[in-house]
Amino acid sequence: MSYTAYFESRREEHLNELSEWLRIPSISALSAHKPDIQAAAEWLSKTLNQAGLEHVTIHPTGGHPVVYADYLHAPGKPTLLVYGHYDVQPVDPLNLWTTPPFEPNIRDGKLYARGATDDKGQVFLHIKALEAVLKTEGTLPVNVKLCIEGEEEIGSVHLTDFLEANKELLAADAVLVSDTSLLERGRPAICTGLRGLCSLEVDVTTAATDLHSGSYGGAVPNALHALVSLLTSLHDDKGRVAVEGFYEGVPELSPMMREEFAKQGLDEEKIRESLGLSALYGEEGYTFVERVGARPTLELNGVYGGFQGEGSKTVIPKEAHAKITCRLVGDQNPQKVLDAIEAHLKARIQPGAEVHVRQMEKAFAFNIDPSNEFLQLAADAYGKVYGTRALFTKDGGSIPIMESFSRILQAPVVLMGFGLDDENLHAPDEHFNLENFDKGLLTIVEYLKSL
Structure with missing residues (x-):
């Protein structure tokens, strides 16, 4: 069975699994939800094991835990570290949600729930992409590690210390992150800078x-x-x-970046x-x-x-x-x-x-040269699935931990997101367009194979 057929035959099953995770109210900012944070980490750990990944571990920190896993059976091939987060924002005001935030609901081709796009839904894409390749081909084309934290929405308070203490465990040729957005529907983008x-x-x-x-x-x-x-x-x-x-x-601004900005139209x-x-x-x-x-x-x-x-x-x-x-x-x-x-x-x-x-x-700001090979191959992978090659952009927002990954691990960071700017991140009625759920799975597999 091809990985494309694998995704098609299990789509409903995968969405049900994601909905299980989305039902866990893992709000990192509220101490009352600390048990839910632990439950979300344990759900993730179980799912990573079922996907066929190895050395799955829940690492305690001074706050919420980091979940680690790997699959390292491609000697001589690149190693990718996939980063994401399983914690979510608070949900107030509740009265502005059409359906309850922790009762996932699909309407008009969109999955509504807190965390649907930021960032459980996008992390889930990586788990299922890795699972699909493992189940259909028996191994992965590259070495993969995952580092999924529970404090991104409160500033990744303990993650920098975790990176410093685990440099060898997390060592990689590139860091792959899906926590950003397409430029607009059907127009993929790779962010090369965060303020x-x-x-x-x-x-x-x-x-x-x-x-x-x-x-x-x-x-x-x-x-x-x-x-x-x-x-x-x-x-x-x-x-x-x-x-x-x-x-x-x-x-x-370099001529290349001015040209990329102009292409956004x-x-x-x-x-x-x-x-x-x-x-x-x-x-x-x-x-x-x-x-x-x-x-x-x-x-x-x-x-x-x-x-x-x-x-x-x-x-x-x-x-x-x-x-x-x-x-x-x-x-x-x-x-x-x-x-x-x-x-x-x-x-x-x-x-x-x-x-x-x-x-x-x-x-500090995060910056990466868009000519880096890992970014160029990511842009190509988008092109194969979306029919248009990704543009290179810079984002006005800040994700401080990206600079920490780049500096501590000395590895390029590939911001390969599948969200959309209008999906109500941090707001009522957060949702994930299922068109990008489907295409995101295919794009990640194309990227793994291209490496």
Whole structure:
């Protein structure tokens, strides 16, 4: 039996199996679901064993466990490490789900459930692809290891330490990840970059108490004025970040990447209209796709202070606050970026006011050269199944653990996803298009064989 016939004859059985896993509410962020996390890991372990994989082990960590398995019977052939996660996001607000989040339901060719696309459904594709080749051919064309964690949705808190402690166990020629999306239906994409991240909170304080604006107005510093002045200084009038040293490590876009971005054919006017905007805005000299995927940002996520209730209160506030995040690219160092922003703010604070900065999250960007052979073969595998070769893209979001895999294991990371951007990841009515369930299985097998 061919692997294509194998998938066709067992499709209903496979979807029922996946639904079993999706019924387990493995929400990593909520301590009440710790038993469910363990149950999801045990379900995965059992399924990997049944698929024919070996050395299946549930490794405890300081938090939720990592599940490992392998099949190493192809001497002289490449070794792939498949990474994914079995934990899921919380489900609130429940009233916005059409059907309960942990009661999988198929409607209009889509499987609805929390975790259907992020990331249980996509991990499941790898298990069944490996099973199909093992059952139909008796062995795998390459060596395969799997590392599936239970903390991705809470920042992979313990995975970096696990990677450091198990370098030999996890050693591979490439890391294969399915936790991203196609460009759109029928248009596959391979992400070659994810932005890094850093964040900070800013507090500006002035007098010991709020002051009457009639008695003191015009004669004392106003915390809100001082903060707004600081925040305005962070960008120039062309949308560029004005912090000295901010762009250190930011690469210029290569002609190849500019061409790949252009191939996406993104309609900026359509985006503007869909967002209800009178105009798009960003760093001068770059397209929308380039700004989102390949340029760094400094964004204000929250600014607050003073009286915010109904009506008027003539007060000079004694404090004001801001929350700031930066998306980073290339070799930007998140610690250096935070230090540069803090120095910028402290050098520009108004007389009579004080600024206090709390540095918070720090994560490096992930980047890979799209000419890498493992990525080129992945693009070819998509082409054989989808009828169109994958484009190489960069994603504006952040998956910090990708940089850790690349750095610690010294292996290229192949982001070979099968989701779609409109599948409500992290939101009510999350779902997985079964067209990509079917094609994903075939694409993974084609990729294994191509190696």
